[in-house]
Amino acid sequence: MDTEKERKLVSENPDNGEYHYLLGKALKDQQQWDEAKQSYQNAIDLGYCNWDVYQELGDILVSLEIWDEAIGSYQQAIKLDDRAIESYLTLGVTLLKLELFTEAVPFFRKVIELEPDITLAYEYLGEALSKQEKWDDAIAVYHNGLQLLPGLPSIQEKLADALTAKARLDLVKAVDYYLEIVDAVDHKSEIYVKISQILEQQGKIDEAVIYASYAVDFQTSEQDYTVFLDNIAQKRSQIYPAISEYNIADSDYALWHEYHNLKTGDLREICRGITQLGYKPLISIILPLAEWENLEDTITSIQRQVYPYWELLIVWQKEAKNTLLVASAKKQLVKIANDYAKRDRRIKIHTGVAADLGNLANQALAEAQGEYITLLQETTVINPDALWRCILKLQQEDKPDIIYGDEDKLAEAHSLTQPWFKPDWCPDLLLSCNYFGSIVWLRRSLVEKLGGFAEGYQSGYSYDLLLRATETTSKILHIPSILAHRLDKTAPESNTKVITAALARRGEIGKVINNSKSSNLKTIRYKILEQDLVSIIIPTRNQGKMLNECLESIFSLSTYSDYEVIIVDNGSDEAETLEIISSWSGKHPNQLRTIKLDIPFNYSQLNNQAVAEASGKYLLFLNDDTVVISFDWLEAMVEQAQRDSIGAVGALLLYPDNRIQHAGVILGVTGIAGHSHRNLYPSNITAQLMTTNYSAVTAACMMCRKDVFERVGGFNTDLAVAYNDVDFCLKLREKGYQNVFLPHVRLYHYESQTRQKEDTPEKKERIQKEIAYMQQIWGKIIDNDPCYNPNLSKEKEDYSLNLNPEIEIISVTLTTVPESKLLGFFIDEPKIGSLETNFLNIVGWVIGNISEAVSLQVVCNSKVINSCAINQTRNDVAQAYPQIAASNNSGFSTTLATQALPFNGQLTLQVKLANGMTIPIAKIQLQCR
Secondary structure, rough: OOOOOHHHHHHOOOHHHHHHHHHHHHHHOOOHHHHHHHHHHHHHHHOOOHEEEEEEEEHHHHOOOOOOHHHHHHHHHHHOOOOHHHHHHHHHHHHHHHHHHHHHHHHHHHHHHHOOHHHHHHHHHHHHHOOOOHHHHHHHHOOOOHHHOOHHHHHHHHHHHHHHHHHHHHHHHHHHHHHHHHHHHHHHHHHHHHHHHHHHHOHHHHHHHHHHHHHHHOOOOHHHHHHHHHHHHHHHHHHHOOOOOOOOOOOOHHHHHHHHHOHHHHHHHHHHHHOOOOOOEEEOEEEEOOOOOOOOHHHHHOOOOOOOOOEEEEEEEOOOOOOOOOOOHHHHHHHHHHHHHOOOOEEEEEEEEEOOOHHHHHHHHHHHEEEEEEEEEOEEOOOOOHHHHHHOOOOOOOOEEEEEEEEEEEEOEEEEEEEOOOOOHHHHHHHHOOOOOOEEEEEEEHHHHHHOOOOOHHHHHHHHHHHHHHHOOOOOEEEEEEEEEEEOOOOOOOOOHHHHHHHHHHOOOEEEEEOOOEEEEEEEEEEEOOOOOOOEEEOOOOHHHHHHHHHHHHHHOOOOOOOOEEEOOOOOOHHHHHHHHHHHHHHHOOOEEEOOOOOOOOOOHHHHHHHHHHHEEEEEEEOOOOOOOOOOHHHHHHHHHHHOOOEEEEEEEEEEOOOOEEEEEEOOOOOOOOEOOOOOOOOOOOOHHEEEEOOEEOOOOEEEEEEHHHHHOOOOOOOOOEEEEEEHHHHHHHOOOOOEEOOOOOOOOOOOOOOOOOOOHHHHHHHHHHHHHHEEEEHHHHHOOOOOOOEEOOOOOOOOOOEOOEEEEEEEEEEEEOOOOEEEEEEEEEEOEEEOOOOOEEEEEEEEOOOEEEEEEEEEEEEEEEEEEEEOOHHHHHHHOOHHHHHOOEEEEEEEEEOOOOEEEEEEEEEOOOOOEEEEEEEEEEEEE
């Protein structure tokens, strides 16, 4: 329709409301919504406000998605004509579109009241009732609609959907009734089997497994229940969904991921063995929400857990409803979460009454039933094996109170990046940042003993709880595997308030400093409680210029005044060196003195002698080839050394070109020990240089209290040159002290300028003895440094990934087999632990009953990868079963190359009988390290 005529009429008669209406109608026909809206409004303002004006304006506002005004316009049309069927219908449809189902119902009912023959009204009314799960009412409405127009496909389909949903609801109600009575009856196992059968019928196999397990738990002697559980578990393993694949841009991480990440086949194998675990606790996952991004992925990743015994408690803040409509992304996500909860009874939704996340978490905690709770940070996706790896650790007798794992970041395009392979328990690192990370397990009784979550910390609510928990328990366990992926868009946390509260609680006074590269990382500068003397001990021999530069930096830069310098002269005979020592003694007669020890070089003996003559409460061991850079270096080291928990304090040492020489000592790297981050530039890894604990720090610059030094007997004089500082730090650790590295204390180090090369037979023999000593005394911790993740390289000091993994046997589980099938069996090898060779030996015996045992098969990912005959002589078995002729030749033995094994996954050992039957007898769980 041409609008020129209408525009001219409006121009000539601007006060005529009808002409504005006609122009608006023409514009509406051309879908020029904004202009049309204005013309209709002009008509109304001029008094032209018939029913049809408001009705048509409502249609325009719907097209513009101006929902509140559209609803108001339809309501005004109804006021002008209370029998306006079209207005009732369009208002109802608008509310239905906006998911305001309850509000839509009366308008559709009004249409049917005014005109019972409008079939569309029945269809819409039935839909609104179905969305509210009022299935009986919806079914009745659909039937009424079909009486008007039999065979209408759209209503028939919706009727079928409603009937199906009602049937499901009836099954859900049946389960609820069973659960209400199960505690009051003696035949609990029968009830649990009925519940499991219903859930299986609904396709809820994960939940069916749980209740089938309950049936076995209450009636362990009933074979039928065990068979039922095995069948459900087998079905679950067969339908376990394929795992999500991620893109990994970094080639090294992609290779590591290929080695270590479980495949769908591995997870299906694990499914079969879950029911055989001796300890299957319920895990309560607590998720209070402030952010909503990635929520669907988070919930889905929990549902895909291979370990099914969990509950998810989602809590969000209740918001006031100020208008009829709340059209937002959050509203949609609430609906999605509720939909998940309807499909999976393990998911429970709670609406909180406070904005504080700690308060919301407490509401979830109050509902939690699990023995352990999982703290899951927002926007986190967890690996399918995350809960299972936790449960494996809980199989041990001395169960931990806290468990955490490694993680990486989930970037755009479903891509994984920045893996964070963490150390074992490092208390000072936890004060630098919440390195426990995105997923942590805690014993629920411990959390309740602590009074739950504290309020007032917002996103730091879980960090605060973790700090408080670690103050009451040392049973903290780290799983060195990537368990979680954190969305790489999360706003940084502000943890200053949390750390400040922790310091006050511990009676330590300190200031929390932000890291300029990352607001999530903090440095604590403790208040020095007493200004005590520091004895700086510097062994030297004929390195006058180097010593002069070292002393110049100490006396010119140090702002801590209460120190003495003890030069241990190990036989200097060069005039220049003697003159420099004499000169400095003259300049600072009250602060510097020299001890002459003209003996064969023995670093330990030189320092031990100096300590015996030192007056300071604090000892600072310092190489003569160092130069101080940080003016407050002594303050920073005393701040830490004064703490009762601290043994040795180390510094960041740099080469003259500013590359790192030492940022903590890591054991087992490049031999006995290596230096963390050697040859990297601090500017490139600032975020990785945190105040943290190491098993050892170098004595090139190391402070400790004198009483601590004497308690462990000082340096070992049998270690004359090498590893004496490592040995000393490990003795401190053995006594319960923590050694700490400080990135903000910086010195240049020219590294071993005074040490001669190990190039003579005598020196080579000496270093071999020192190596042998370290391996004999400290071999266990050298092989598994708790402050260094096993997924990191032992060939390099740069924290690169370990791409030459070892395979470890983490469990060997025998299957329960009825004696009617097998008289007996056992697996002698393998044992739990790392494979020492490139081969896996499998040794054992088996005696058939229903039929002769012919061969042993090794199954991986549902395929037989190895088979051997059962015919080897076993005299021990023959003695145990003298009445069984087959016992004498009941043994088997086979060997598999590690290349044929899954780096992470499960092997199933099964016996093939002469009658063709195969019987699983054991599971071997492998883990890549």
